[in-house]
Amino acid sequence: MGIIEITGLRKLYGRQVAVDDVSFTVEEGEIFGVVGSNGAGKTTTVECVSGLRAADGGTITVTGLDPRRDRAELRRRVGVQLQDCSLPDKLKVGEALDLYASFYDRPADWRELMEDVGLGPKRNTAFAKLSGGQRQRLSIALALVGAPRVAILDELTTGLDPRSRRETWELIEHVRARGVTIILVTHFMEEAERLCDRLAVIDEGRVAAIGTPADLVARVDGGQRVTFRAVSGADDVLRALPEVSGVVRDGDTMTVTGKEGLLLAVTSALAAAGLVPMDLRTERATLDDAFLSLTGHAATDAS
């Protein structure tokens, strides 16, 4: 049994169906991604997991507890960092952590946590004076101050510059290394690919796919791509290969798509036929490609 089990989750806002039928299991110690585009139902799903919202259908257990019925106990086991963490402007970093720690019987050592998230030098800085990245670090520390077994992190790097985003990723990896199971909500595929052991792609309130990032990428037709300057006779040679799923010629460029081992198969077959491919390049499909092929649209809009 997983540390989190969700079966047939359904949630409506009035008549609008936000989550239609979501099921997945999170294993202890993993970073599990909940990915999807804006409005897909990710936040609603994790709010039901954390007991902040009551589901209209389905079942959820978290560390064996029912998030609504066992809310008080769940609060000790699950740390939640929600979108747009906001604190009173004048509250200082150290004060915020001390205050949150006082809500728990057995909190983590907040001073240690403050150092771990790199906010030691900001202990006496007011919330209003923190940068976006520092606020996110504080929100992670606040989610962890109750020493939870599970941490839910929602869109935590949205709005951060690339450097702060990378630092936050490292921090999340540290958190996992302490044995905390993490649900990471994101619409950044690069982030999901880098951090998540497994992920659920949510689209229009339903699960479109679940797997490791590599599994999902491998499901894309033509998970591997090889391009080179077209040589006559190559098409027939390549189409006969079991690793090849497609050969497209666009002007001077030939693009071959297929599965694992494609590059070796293509180069060997061409060499055996006495053909020399110039400007040969190989590319892997990304999680962005997988998302697009699973949902029919990109995870983020162009902006």
Ligand SMILES: Nc1ncnc2c1ncn2[C@@H]1O[C@H](COP(=O)(O)OP(=O)(O)OP(=O)(O)O)[C@@H](O)[C@H]1O
């Ligand atoms: N409190 C609410 N009242 C009414 N509708 C809501 C409410 N919260 C969310 N919704 C709607 O439910 C759907 C799912 O929203 P949700 O916030 O769960 O999606 P999301 O995947 O987290 O998106 P985002 O990344 O934009 O937060 C959306 O259509 C949204 O407009």
